[in-house]
Amino acid sequence: NAEADAASMLSALGITEEKHYLTVGELSGNEKVRVLLVQAVFGNPDVLILDEPTNDLDIHTINWLEDFLLEFKNTVIVVSHDRHFLDTVCTQIVDIDFSKINIYSGNYTFWYQASQLALRQKQSTNKKAEEKKKELQEFIARFSANASKSKQATGRKKMLEKINFEDIKPSSRRYPAIIFNQQREAGDQILHIENISKKDLFKNLNLNVRKGDKIAFISKNSMATTALFEILEGNQKPDTGTFSYGQTISTAYLPNENTHFFNGNDNLIDWLRQYSEEKDEVYIRGFLGKMLFSGEEVFKKSNVLSGGEKVRCMLSKMMLAEGNLLLLDEPTNHLDLEAITTLNNSLIDFKGTILFTSHDHEFVQT
Structure with a gap:
């Protein structure tokens, strides 16, 4: 049927x-x-x-x-x-x-390992060929004018002509540099949540977050996790319950919905500058460059960015904030594999506390 x-x-x-x-x-x-x-x-x-x-x-x-x-x-x-x-x-x-x-x-996984192995083998072959080339060139330069060695030098020239290098073209894949630093280390009190509810989404949530925790929130309803993060960031009010941060806590937040951050007509330098205490253009360009915005790209208008470009800008904003508690709502959305891998590794290395939600199984597991 x-x-x-x-x-x-x-x-x-x-x-x-x-x-x-x-x-x-x-x-x-x-x-x-x-x-x-x-x-x-x-x-x-x-x-x-x-x-x-x-x-x-x-x-x-x-x-x-x-x-x-x-x-x-x-x-x-x-x-x-x-x-x-x-x-x-x-x-x-x-x-x-x-x-x-x-x-x-x-x-x-097999593709990644095989392609990396093939690249390393090409690089190793080229390194050996380069060393052999240098050795032959030195012999030729040294003995070409020597009558007793001229025949050997001619033979070396023929060997030199036969040396082949593996063709290694530059990859089109570009990896951003995502590094989350903490302006100050958090104390022992991080976040205490008591009986928080939001109508039709979640009820009586209790949680005591400890220093260094990396907690994934999983729900069939993404509206529930988004509402929780919006409450914790102070953008929404809970229907019931309370929460409190420790005195040493500073948050850096990556929202799932970021459209309202990009309504203006600023170029990317001016857009990011508004979130930075340091206004120097070279400093701002450095953070944009880490997220693969370089050259004339930094003058692109913020209201014409693609979904992936917006997320990369928001990650630049997060890095500037230097929070010791990171809140990330579906951070892998709109990112390519290179950016996801880099973000994944950065969060593994982060020494602070992380609260996040993601539908990416590998991201959650690691």
Whole structure:
């Protein structure tokens, strides 16, 4: 029964039964994405093409999609920045870099290890070739004018001509430099939450955050986690309950929704300068440069940025704040794999306290 199958899929993706007969226009943006996903996978297509399918899905729904695709017998072509999803689902990786396409059999982790090994081997081969070239050049320069050694020098010249170097083109992949420093180290009192509630989202939340904790908040409803972070940042009021920070605490916040930060017509230097005590342009450019905004890019208007560029600007703002408590609401949204990997490693190294929510399984686990 096609209708029953459709209903089962919708429910599995978090669309409750009372919404099954609504029009798509009546659904939230997050729900629309889920309905489009059901539409794509429904009917057993010969080729299923998915462009960033895990965006706006919670971890439970992503697990459902992974299980579905593992059972799917036909061809799947997927673009994704979710490392765990790629590892679970993919049997081949198409690597588009160095101005060409390479196909690797295996999942994301295999591709990464194999491509890095191939690069190291090329670099090692070139290093040995460079050393051999230098040795031959020195011999030729030393003995070319020596009659007794001229024959050997000629032989060395022929050897020199045969030395080949592996072609290593510069990668199109660029990694930002994300480093979170603390202006001051936190004391023992970090954050105490008592009986906080927000109508229809969460009820009676109690939590005592300790120094150095790195806590992931997981929910099927992203509105609940966003509301919690907005309350903790002072942008919303809880319906009930209280919370208090320790006296030494300073927060740095990455919101999920950042559109209102970019309504003005400032260029990126002026945009970031408003959040910095140090107004020197070279100083501001340094933080933008860490997030891959260089040259003329720093004069780009803040209201024309892409989603990924906005998140990178917000991360620059966070680095400037030098908070000892980081609040991050879905920080991997809109970022490419290079930025996600860098952010992931930066948070592992961060010595302060972190509260975050993410649908990225690998990000949460590490």
